[in-house]
Amino acid sequence: ELEMPAFTATKVSQYSCQRKTTLNNYNKKFTDAFEVMAENYEFKESEIFCLEFLRAASLLKSLPFPVTRMKDIQGLPCMGDQVRDIIEEIIEEGESSRVREVLNDERYKAFKQFTSVFGVGVKTSEKWYRMGLRTVEEVKADKTLKLSKMQKAGFLYYEDLVSCVSKAEADAVSLIVKNAVCTFLPDALVTITGGFRRGKKIGHDIDFLITSPGPGEDDELLHKVIDLWKRQGLLLYCDIIESTFVKEQLPSRKVDAMDHFQKCFAILKLCQPRVDNSTCNTSKKLEMAEVKDWKAIRVDLVITPFEQYAYALLGWTGSRQFGRDLRRYASHERKMVLDNHALYDRRKRIFLKAGSEEEIFAHLGLDYVEPWERNA
Ligand code: TTP
Ligand code: MN
Ligand code: MN
Ligand code: MN
Structure with a gap:
């Protein structure tokens, strides 16, 4: 008798690089819950618990079926006691009381808001929370706070930056980046990376890798591109980080270390004239004139030497x-x-x-x- 090849839990690797994880997630109600738990631990700076939930979320995302019984996760790696408890609660009650507690927690809610601002991490959130601040509006209203240049831009373009980047916007920005780079280096290779390369339809930013097969590296390229955008009025914010790469140095053993490429965390102004389908009357035209016809978009540009391109692309x-x-x-x-x-x-x-x-x-x-x- 012929049977479908059975799913074998013991063959599932603990490493996500030995699994296939597409965007087709059968276990979103579990993985969303784990991501809330992981984020809460990140806000509390307990890296071990944070990673435990991120690994569990990642594992369930790779399963080819929805988990409906505890038996379904038998023999799978990355399923610790904390994780199993939450899965059991969700199976039995439809939701987890522990996750609901986190979602209603004052500190979690405040940190969630603060870290949604570009340039604000856990450290700054901690400081603001201790000062008694709880919402983005309260931080904005507090004129005594000393904000970094990055955070100022984060508040200035807040609404645009929290609304996600679409694939169409990513394609439009991609053209802008390619045009600018090729003005100075015609044979340069510009590749979109990050979530959009993984096939995501939306993102929080757009990531680009830039390299050139020709001889000699041009460390002025990034500066030339940025200057061009400044002259064109397209650059709303930019933080250029110069390369700190030292040849022959051993790769970093830290799991979340920043790399050493020359890069730039920017905010670009993407012009997008609004299409108006309504009948055109005079008052509508006046209104239209005041409507903002652009959107602020977060863009990461990374310059890599050609020999390191494959490693940079993978990372x-x-x-x-x-x-x-x-x-x-x-x-x-x-x-x-x-x-x-x-x-x-x-x-x-x-x-x-x-x-x-x-x-x-x-x-x-x-x-x-x-x-x-x-x-x-
Ligand atoms: P992100 O842009 O942070 O994430 P993403 O594109 O996967 O998702 P989102 O839609 O939220 O933007 O980073 C892209 C990848 O680049 C990520 O997998 C981690 C990696 N990365 C580095 O290797 N070094 C860095 O310094 C940063 C910031 C990211
Ligand atoms: Mn990204
Ligand atoms: Mn991101
Ligand atoms: Mn990015």
Whole structure:
């Protein structure tokens, strides 16, 4: 008798880089709950618990079926006691009381608002919370607060930045970036990375990787592009970070370390004339003249040397959890160190060169995972 190949829980890897995770999530009600728990632990700076919930969320996202009974998660990795308790509650009650408590928690709600502002992290949120502030409006109204240049931009463009970036907007910005870069370096390669490369239809920002196969690196390119946008009136904010890469330095062993590429965290002005379908009368025309016809969009630009392009692409495509697991897999299972610049084999004491993501997976002894299967 022929049977469908059964799903075997014991074959599911604890590493998301050995699983395929598309955007088709059968377990959203569980993974949303875990992400709330993880975020609350992040706000409390308990990294271990935060990671436990992120790993559990990531694992359930990769399952090819919805979990309906506790038996469904038997034998799966990443299912600790805290995680199982919440799954059980959701199966039995339809929701989790622990998650509901977090969602109603004063501190969680305040941190959630504060960290939604560009330039505001857990540290700043902590400070504002201790001062008795609870909402974005209260922070805005407090004229005694000393805000960074980044946070000022964050408040100035708040409404635009919290509304998500669409694929159409990403395509429009992509053209702007390609045009600007090619003005100065015609053979440059501009690639969209981050969530949009993983096939997401919306994002919080748009990430680009820029490299050039030609000889000689141009560390002025980024400055030229930014200056052009300034002259064109397209640049609302920008923070350029110069490269801190040192040749032959061993890859960073920290799992969430920043890389050393020259980069820029920017806010661009995307002009988008509003199409008006209503009948045109004079008062409507007057109203239209005052309507804002642009949107502020967060853009990350990363410049990479050509030899490091594949590593940068793998790192910046994410997801964040996929990247963490790749690095954890490399060090725990292969005695190798991976970061956004290189892969180092500690046994052979050599750097492993790669011209494509496929080659990096092969160096690690991993089956290739397509970008749209990296939504861990
Ligand atoms: P993000 O833009 O933060 O995330 P995302 O594109 O996956 O999702 P969103 O829609 O919310 O923007 O980062 C993209 C990837 O780049 C992410 O997987 C982590 C990686 N990354 C680095 O490698 N180094 C960095 O310094 C940053 C900020 C991100
Ligand atoms: Mn992104
Ligand atoms: Mn983001
Ligand atoms: Mn980004």
